[in-house]
Amino acid sequence: MSYLSMGEAHRRITEYLNRFSDAVTYQNGVSFKSLFALSSNSHFLLSLADALALFNDANRLINQNDNYSQFSDIIVPLFRSLQHYKQSNFVETYNAFEKTANAFVQEFRNWESAWALEALFVIVYEIRVLAEKADRQLASNGKSPEKLKGAGSLLMKVFGILAGKGAKRVGALYVTCQLFKIYFKLGTVHLCRSVIRSIETARIFDFEEFPKRDKVTYMYYTGRLEVFNENFPAADHKLSYALKHCNPQHEANIRMILKYLIPVKLSIGILPNHRLLEKYNLLEYGNIVQALKRGDPRLLRRALQDHEDWFLRSGVYLVLEKIELQVFQRLVKKIYIIQKQRDPSRAHQVKLEVIVKALKWLEIDMDVDEVECIMAMLIFKNLVKGYFAHKSKVAVLSKQDPFPKLNGKPVTSV
């Protein structure tokens, strides 16, 4: 670090303060927000941090001028936060920044218009990011990470301010999305419910009026929640919306969406093109798709086993596991087709022992009872049309469309 004179330090601090009060005076949201963006690592803020380290009496500067002193609740902790940030002491950074955020929110509440919304977004973002960093630091020190939780309740407060009527409402979705990120990270997804309710039940405000970026994020997270609930049509709708509106340049985001959308689509009978999996590096799904195409339960099981951890962590394991029934359907269909080629007149009668034999060939160890159960379930779930005759151990298939396609509908019992 080059030598920094006292005068220069003083100049930098004053410049910051001037920018601050100018931004407030002229309601310049753009310049205002840059004053809070710690994690942007902007040169301006970093050099300010240096200046603060040198110039001990910044508080006096703040309190000297009425233009600043009225914001001293915001600025003083912000300066402290900045200094800690510079030293990578994220726990303290977070603590100080939280104070700033609280003071800012207080101030924001009093501003009639929403001009400072952008700055609020930056603060909300910083709160989350700094809390995550602080938690990482806490965890590495063997202490219990709790900052993110605190950030969650702080953001909830912010949400409360925005969620009403008026211009500020536009910002509510951004905060919601940050809350989603926190809750998903903390594993306290159930907390999302109240936020979602207030977003989706507000009739005075059309969802489409929110900024696109927030809409996409929101749809992504609510889509994921629907995956947890195994509500596939809703999940499909939300994730497809996210995919459709997502900026095509942001491949990482698209991949995240596809990661959940693909299993959802699979479970409603729509298979992805292999090139899609390649493009977005989602080859974990490759074998699953193959198994579905081929009707190969063994391949499915192997694929699930191979990527079990990944699937479990993503939360799609159970969804994929349920695809097994579709794989069995495919297998029976294959047998049916082969039978039809040999003897079209008796093709609709599939003997249980044939299926057992096929499974044996696939090295899947299932006895007659179990296969019978599978067949019963296929019929029950309407994947196969027909009935099972227990006495003769034969599945009698309907002559018309014995293997109905899902066509975007989920597997359900009739």
Place this chain on the structure above:
Amino acid sequence: MANEGTHTETLAPVESHLFENRLVDASQHQTSSYATTTSGPEAVSWTVQSSTANGVYSNPTYQYDQHPQPPGRSVQEGQSVSSVAGNTSNLGTANAPQDYNAYTSYANSSNPYGYGSSTGYSGYYNSYQQQQPNHAYSQPVGAYQNTGAPYQPISSFQSTGSYAGSATYSSTYYNPADYQTTGGYQNSNGYPNQAPVWNNGSYSSYSSHPYTSYAPDSNSSYSSGAAATSVQYQQQYTQWADYYSQTEVSCAPGTENLTVPSSSTLGCPVSAATSGYATPNNQPPQSYPQFWGQESSTPAAPSFQPAAVNSGDYDSYWKHGAQTSSQIIQTNPIQPNYQSHLDLNSSYDKFQDQQKTISSQGTNLYFPLPPPPPPPQQVNPAPLQCAPSLDTKQVSKFQIPTNPRIASNLAFEQSKTEKDSSTSSAAMKPAYIAVSLTKPTEKVSSNDAANSILKPGIFPKSLRGYVERALARCKDDKQMAACQAVMKEMITRATADCTLCTRDWDMEPLFPMPDADAVNKDNSLSSTHDFVLPKSKKSPRRSKSRWEPLAEEKPVDHPVPISNDHPVKYSSWVPNEKDRKLVVENKETKEDSWKNTKFSPLLQRISSKAPQRPFKKQRLADASIAHENSNASSDSDKEQSLGAYYSAVNDTPEELKRREIRSKRFDLGQAQRTENNHSRKKNARAGNLYNRRASALVLSKSFDDGVSKAVEDIDWDALTVKGTCQEIEKRYLRLTSAPDPATVRPEEILEKALLMVQNSQRNYLYKCDQLKSIRQDLTVQRIHNQLTVKVYETHARLALEVGDLPEYNQCQSQLKALYAEGIEGSYMEFAAYNLLCVIMHSNNYRELLSSMARLSVDSKKDEAVKHALAVRAAVTSGNYVAFFRLYKAAPNLNTCLMDLYVEKMRYKAVTCMCRSYRPTLPVSYVSQILGFSTAVPSIEANDEKESAALEECLEWLKAHGASIIADNNGDMMLDTKVSSTSLFVPEPEDAVAHGDANLDVNDFLAKAPL
């Protein structure tokens, strides 16, 4: 208002002997009315107020809410102490006429007054109350008189000596009413005189310059009444003029007055009120300490006092400094308050001028009456109650936000008053609480701070700051008094030098602390907090009804239940607080902020609470001191152990000292307790432990504020209870206090207890009880080892066997934590249980996923875990065949958990089969698949069993609405097509109304193996 009525009744008898009244009314009711009246009615309006003054409380309501317009507002407090009776009677009469006039005009509009009813003037009151709003006026007159009377008493309080001129002015202050009231004040002395004056001059003049006219009148009256006394009135009058012009503010002051009534004993003088008038009176310049003390003791003083208070200690200082004559000084402070609304500057000037002039004149004798007659002091509880409630509501809001300090002070005061009242009440009468005059000055100090704040003006700001700083150092009343004395001296000197305003008080070094006994610091501290919180339900209603005749709402008959209770007294204090706040508020807001009514209830509540607490604490502290010696050994012990912590906390010596005292309180309690139960030796040890724990608690608390890290450095091990109980069997009882080592079993005994439970043949209820007590002892002693794990595992298994899921869940969650600590146990077994539990009961996919993700590779190889995972797969895929195979082959207690899911799975399976199979399905097959019979039905030996299982399956199917037919061979077949539409889930036979069969004790006992 109803209350008031009641009060009057009760009071009546009392009054006969003693005149006590607190009447404060803020008759101001309708500002609007005032405006209109101004020309002629003005007088009326005022009068009304005065009358209201008697009624006391009602006024506040009026004033505050409705009219922001301050004009009328003045509240008169008629807290008259009966003591002056003789005088009062005269005065009353004089006033009455005036009042009537005023009332008449107002009467219709301002009925709310009803208040009058309040105290002493039983006759008057009665009439007033009854009349309530409408009649109020006539009654008010009486009220005035009353007020006069109260004032006198008040004055007497203050006067303790200082004011030679007896009671005279006491009544005066009240605002609009003031005018009349002022008359009233004089009452004692010159009521008659004043009255006429007022009527004539004031009323007529009102339209034009009522004030001016008043001023003269008042002066004259005052002089006449109490020639000796102070000049304050004049000043007030001037102020009034200002007020009128401003109109707004005055009301508030009046309200303040209302509160006064409660203080009847002391407060009266203060009550004056509305406009600052009263206030000035209150402060007896000379006897500051005493004066304050009185006020504090008497709740009555409220609004006036506040005003007075403001001027109060500080004022007194000022006064002394500025003028030798104390009285004058008081007036000054008051003015500032009032003026605040108006023009502060101008007012100040005026004040100063007035002071000078006044000082010489000494027109007003507010507190002329020397010692009030001791007996009379009963405060009418009823009036107080009513009034306080109303007032408080209105006022409270203000106060709370504005002056935390004041609040605290008040609380403090209240507490004392409470005590007093309690004692007195016991002696005197149940219904009313008598406030003993004897009250010492101690409490006053608290007010001072507030006062300082309140007074904006007369003295240089910096000087006020100086005084505040100086007083802030004071830890108790004595110190405060000492400080005050010193400061008085200083200010006097400064005034003499003419340096009062030129000196830089900000830079002035604080004088050395005069000696004073530190006592009761805690009291003042503790009381502060409470004020902020409370909210009143009543308030909203109140606010609504303010303008309406209150009497209707509250029937007069209503006896005041509270009279005896402390709360009442507190409430009485509350008014004071309010008043003070009001004053402040007025300055600040310049509006009527009476809307605040909501808070009042809160205040009341708070006030009632606050006093008690400090009291208790004090006692404790005393006790601890007393016992200090006896506990010497344990104390020293404790100190040692604490030393480290203290040092870590970086505290000042004072802080340390305070903490020590605090922790000793605990010691005391502990020591006493132990003594009762145990041998000496045991006690010492236990005491130590107890102390350590207590101190640790204290420490941790203090750490919260500052150094949070230090908490982790506390050596909790040293503070843990070590059990001494040798009995193996112990019933479980949920702890409601700190554990007593004598009833806690040490680890080795617990081990035996566990064995005993495991080998016991008794039923689950007994075992559960025993295990819970074992768990409790373990927890209390912070034992986390294999024994702990064993206990929880044992309990979890027992619970599973019986199907006691809640208990199982408790154990499971504890086990999770214990395993996480690395303590060995049947980890796999319980991991499997956990998995099963998640699958079967929470039906929460996310949780299931995370449970699965947490499983290590090793654990997945475990038999039990594998089984659980397989069950999981069977359940999620709906594979009933696999499920029931796993059901038959479950290791450990997995079966027990699966049991809970079997019914659901069977039903799902049958639904599926009925849908898929055609045309029929043998029941024997269903029985086998659904786990009724063993998987291999061919073994002959099991024939009997087999048929039983078949029978059971048949029953089950029938119970679920399945259609069963017999085929050619006589075998039972399930008719799937028919059944597919007729299946249903039957109501469980053992259903219990509350939904959990386990909660049914009889059923539970019947099931549990005995």
